[in-house]
Amino acid sequence: MRECWRWFGEDDPVTLSHVKQAGAVGIVSALHHIYDGSRWPQADVNRRHAIIRAAGLSWDIVESIPVHNDIKITGPRRASYIDQYKDTIRAVAASGVKIICYNFMPVVDWARTDLAWLLPTTGYALRFDAVDFAAYDVFVIDRPNAAASYSGARLKEAEARFKQLSGDAIARIERNVIAGLPATERKYDRASFKQALLDYADMSHSDLQANLFSFLREIVPVAEELGVRLCIHPDDPPFSLFGLPRIVSTADDARAILASVDTQANGLTFCTGSYGTRADNDLVGMIQEFGGRIHFAHLRNVKREDDGSFYEDEHLEGSTDMIAVVTALIGEEHRRKAAGREDCVIPMRPDHGHLLADDIGKDRINPGYSLIGRLKGLAELRGVMRAVERYAPIG
Template identity: 60%
Template sequence: MEECFRWYGPEDPVSLRDVRHTGATGVVSALHHIYDGSAWPLEEIEKRNAIIQDAGMCWSVVESIPVHNSIKLGTKERSTYIGWYKDTMRNLAACGLDVVCYNFMPVVDWTRTELTHPLENGAFALRFDAVDFAAYDLFVLKRRNAEASYTSKDAVIAEARFNTFTPEKIKRIENNLIAGLPATERQYNRESFLQAVEEYDGVTPDDLHRNLAYFLGEIIPVAQELGLRMCVHPDDPSFSLYGLPRIVSTADDVRRILSAADDHANGLTFCTGSFGTREDNDLVAMVAEFAPRIHFAHLRNVQRERDGSFHEADHLTGSSDIVAVLYALLEEQKRRQAEGRADWQIPVRPDHGHLLADDIDKDETFPGYSLIGRLRGLAELRGAMHGIATAQRINTKERQA
């Protein structure tokens, strides 16, 4: 697979020189300074592309073009923002970029309660603590009708946890939950966050899916014309937060989305960490089913806990069998090659690495996107891919003999 690394642009503490040192050849990036839903100017895309090419790499995947809230809500303003979205698609295609990742999560993007969860080896991981989250939602944020999102038992446990919160812990959790993590579209204070959540009062998962289907109906014909491959990213975590609808969480969700615009241009970003937050998601079976429409992969692992909490595990250990997922993806690549597909090679990147070694003492790192943890993840994934490829060659020779 094409080994890629996410880079947040010139403001990223991880430089393109660092990225090249990982052995990755592809860069996953976006114009994060233009995240208000307006069109990305051609000259800005060309500028970013030139920086990446001058560093000796290729801008392989655009992650992400933000989907404006009006599109998710289906308001009358969405036609303007969809028009700008199409303009961005045309400008990307003009620069030779053809894989575009996006998400359709309402209000919040990827969500964690803890950014420096200590591990046994002294490193730090991202963590979602379901009890801390419920305690914040119920007793700090005091979201209207929040109690409907929890069982009475969960609410009792959350209240007991809340009673242990110090002002410092409340501030830290709130900052992690609503102030904005890397690549998130919006940042909030408590008041503006509640207002944003209340915009979705009465919006059901079916409503949100209809708005996504409308969006796909508008952009997929443009993607077909331009030769772009759009790939929706799953919800992270893949279950409802703050009572908000989430519609890219399960295999059934993916089937519904792909059938809404049944074309190769309408595809999937297969994120093992996001889908892996649910025990009922069979990742290997999902790869086998959706393989022809997987245009991009995020490979990481999470360790699930009984209460719905989870933390980012090592890339090859945790609750999901990442090696089996790699095997299925590599089998799909072989099938594509046999078909003569130009897009046979699937771009893949390590995701949400641990905070390790010298990165721990650096003044600035982006949570989940420090250098060394992702470098380790990529090295582990690369080793697994080479091992699988070697085993496949040996098996082929033995069959031929």
């Protein structure tokens, strides 16, 4: 597998020199200053690629080209934003980047309630507390009909938790969940967030799924013509938040997406953390079924808790058998090589990492994207990959 690293551009406190020190060779990046759905100028794309090349690295994957909300809800400017998305695909391809990871999550992108949850190791992890989230949803923002999203038992837990939360704790949860984490497409205050939810008030899973399929029928032919592989990232977390539909959460969802435009240009980003948050997702089985259309892998591990909460665990610990996952992905690489596919090597990146050692207390740290935690994760994953490649019988 090709070892890659997410880099947020020149403002990223983790420099390209740090990336090289970690041993990664490919960069995963985007023009994060252009998040309004407008086309990426060719000059800006070329400039980003030149910076990466000058550091002795290659820009392998774009993550992500934002999908404007009008595309997701079929708003009045849908056609214009799709045309601009196509132009951005063309600009990226002209610069030589041929893999584009994107997502189709409505209103909120990836969500955590705690960005610095103290671990027994004395490091810090990202965590999603299901009870905190319900307390915020039902008793803080007072979303219309929010109680219908939860069981009676969860509502009682949420009410009790709400009574215990200080003003500072509520502000922290709100900041983490709706104000925007790294690389999220939209940022809100409470009033604008409640307004954004109204766009999806009457939208079902099937409705949002149909809008995605319509979008794919527009953009996949452009990608196919240019030799670009699109790969959708799963929902994070892979279940409904704020009553919103989530349509990239299960094997059934992935199956439907791949069938909607049945070509290699329409593929998956296999995020073990997102899919692995659901116990009903068989990750190895999904790799075996969808492997030919997996164009990119995010390798991270989460520890599922009985109440629906989870936290980011060590890369080789948690609820996912990471060694089995890596073995399955390398098995897919072998199958591709035997079939003569040019894309026989699957790019991966260590996704999220604990806040550790000298990174603790630094002013400029992107939550989940500190240097030392990801370096540790990559080193552990590299050891697994080398061992599997050398010693595991793969057929």
